[in-house]
Amino acid sequence: MVPVNELIRGFKLYQQEYEEAALRVLRSGWYVLGHEVEDFEKEFAASLGEECYCAGVANGLDAIMLGLMAAGIGAGDEVIVQANGYIATMLGVMQCGADPVFVEPDAYYQLDADKIEAAITPKTKAVLVTHLYGQATRMDAILDVCKRNGLRLFEDCAQSHYAPYKGKNTGLFGDASFFSFYPTKNLGGFGDGGGVISKDPELISRVKTLRNYGSDRRYHNIAIGFNMRLDEIQAALLRVKVRHMPELLANRDHIAQRYLAGIRNPKVELPLTDKDCKHTWYQFIIRVDDQDKFRKFLEEKGVKTDISWKVPPYLQPCMVEKYGYKRGDFPITEELCDHIVTLPMMDFMEEEEIDQVIEGVNAYES
């Protein structure tokens, strides 16, 4: 059976380096907020290609919440997000006290800049784009809307490590950007992890204070903070992975290019890549006429698939209860959720496995 993802493959690619890094931390006697975190923060920021700063935090959701808080977003503010995004983006907005306001996606599954203005109210403070599935949002149009309307811009890059728009990496466009290093992510660790990136060193310094009990120095607390720190062991493992990202992204691109060249089925729509973007294939999303039938058929052909996501975030029970959203509120998103399917994509696949996926998809008849 071809899995949708299998994390052990990524570990095995650089097993010796990961084991050495973990052992180095275990033997060091220093496990929280030490030089591994500091070095990872420097190395990850440097790897993005422009001068910026990083604060390592416990996970991607904390990165969003702490980053927005440190940027001064809070109670009474509205933040525009995309309706087909992941619930964690909205939770981050809500946990810093603000409210998410939804906008439909474009043909690339990214926030549609043309629809933002209709969602702006006197409370709107910011746009938080999520570069979904590994492709950058079309940033010229987003930057333009933000500038015209005096809105701040933030980026959720949990799915877009090193995904460029016009040659510039996502994470470098907004006031701050938020990364997850959850194991499935393109830059994923071996447990939870997250990071805030910004070109503003003071914002990053506020995140570092907030992540550590609001403490700016030992036993001196200047803010009502949290414990949302990145572990030394995760930082050491992520330092290894940062170094290998060019090869890992090339592996994903190889799989995606084989799918794009090999899949020929009128019942299946392939993903589009904008001419200004280079897709990093966090997920390979296709559209089919009947999700259940397609997924059952592929399973019979020995190929696992998934759906990211069947229920849009605004229709999750907690959101319906708080905001009263209902089916029909965002028809483009709902149409997507009813038809998208995730094909296998991971750090490494055998050529025969890629063939098996292509043959299975091409054999599907509804």
Ligand SMILES: Cc1ncc(COP(=O)(O)O)c(C=O)c1O
């Ligand atoms: C778009 C997006 N934002 C935020 C998150 C939250 O990241 P984490 O799981 O590290 O909290 C995720 C991933 O899970 C995500 O895909």
